[in-house]
Amino acid sequence: MAMTLVEKILAKKAGKKFVKPDEIVEVSVDRAMIHDALGAHTIAKFRELGVKKVWDPAKIVVVLDHYVPNKDIDTAKKCLNIKKFIAEQGIENYYEVGKGGIAHQILVEKGHVMPGTILVGTDSHTTTSGVVGAFATGIGVDEMAAVFKTGRLWERVPGTIRINVEGKLVPPIMSKDLMLVILKRLGVSGALFKSLQFTGTTIGQMSVAGRMVLTNMAIESGATNGIIEPDERLVDFLKGRTGQPFEIVQSDRDAEYAETLEFRTDDIKEPMVAVPPKPSNAVGVTEVEGTRIDQAFIGSCTNGRLEDLRVAAKILKGRKVDKLTKVIVIPASQEILKGALEEGLVSIFVEAGAMVGPPTCGPCMEAHMGILGPGEVCISTANRNFQGRVGDVTAKIFLASPATVAASALRGKISDPREFFQEA
């Protein structure tokens, strides 16, 4: 019987020949990720279970990313508890401040997630790692404690919604603009208990970094996971990052999809902006052009990668950002920061008047950097613009691509990047 990519992974990991949508399966987990935001909570729950040792320390990855460098005593204490735990359990895959970055970037960048495997993390954006053709999804801390004990997880097999995209994305239109268009069609609950599988020539032409925007924001449609079939480009990417052998799993040609949604890049006439308070509220940038902003943020697990910083730098080079606008650039990992330094991007940002931060989640959420006050407006490359997401409940967050955020940073108003891109 034919199955989609996700169904095949879940069947294999459940030890079954065939699974179908909405069936409950119990699968073995290949990787489990905790971070500082929910790691200590997971550990407390694990200790409550009364088990001495985790099922397999080599399969656990621990990354400190949300509240680092620690912002106060509470966060420092939780990180200390995590450190004690990794020592006691013999967990080697640990990324201390200055050695890692944002978990979802690290999992892919350091080759922790292989095609055809299962990853769970205590973070909803764990879906990002689906970019390598893995089943990657978020869970809570009680469940992670149980995974630490058993190495197993139950899952409701998601039916697969195929998102097929054809055509070429013409800069400065980026994969972010495409994803905002996709989310507009799906809505924030359009894919509940479903999987999004991205296919088509546009995806094939896209860099791995660009694809990660799609799998990262798959969760914003309510989806269980987002996934992309591995191709040559992905295999080349992984080869430099892992010594492990891996097997490529693909959807069967006659697999049944819950639905297929077709998109054409020609239909994306202009850069997109998701207006608050939903990631699915996409409008063309010209519709909100001129909206005053207080902060512009380029970074996060959605858009803090080197190609994102290159695009932003292209727009900011030789120019100055608006005098009254807080412009914050945060590379998603140490590796990306190093690349940005070597390519001279950091100098461009600093000369333009932007603050460049250390690899951390930053003002994607109300963690500890770039928190918004009453009535403040932020344009951000991150993934959520819910009311109160990054601070005061009356603050507003607009989501856009690194190009659009960079252009907006220059004017202190939401701006169309095409103007600056042509000049460059």
Added chain:
Amino acid sequence: MELKGRVWKFGKDVDTDELFAGRFIMGGDETSQSQYQEFIAKSGMSDVGQRENVPGDFLTGVAKGDIIVAEENFGIGSSRQQAAETLKYKGVQAVVADSIHRIFFRNFWNLGCPAIDLPGISMEFETGHEIMIDLRQGIIKNISKGREFGFRLIIPTWFIDMVEAGGLIPYHKSLQKSK
């Protein structure tokens, strides 16, 4: 297993930032259950009153055993289990909604609290109605209106045993004991 309670009617897309703001995630001493529960109960839903999808008097009025009936897409967003915990520790024993986001759905059940998705159910309830849920039979009753609705959950076979054990952690502990 039967649950009975008083209804709070919520709107759609109640998200996890709204249920539990990021600024409180690192607060609370997770190694001390009583201190932690008190902190989580008090810190959640700090902006109610400025939200369209939650009744303004929810925080002052919620009592032990209450049940939320919500419109679509309840619990959209983050993995943060505190979003589910704050409802439990404020006294909410179950959530019924037109649809429920996957992570919240799992988190709430794991705390021993049923989350039931049934398209269209929100239209049948208003704040203050009396509701009864029979988990094993798959029946929701609006006692105030004398109406009954059937539901079928897509959950593992052991889930209701887990709720009866008090949640995922107590359930795992009971499995160890019976070994």
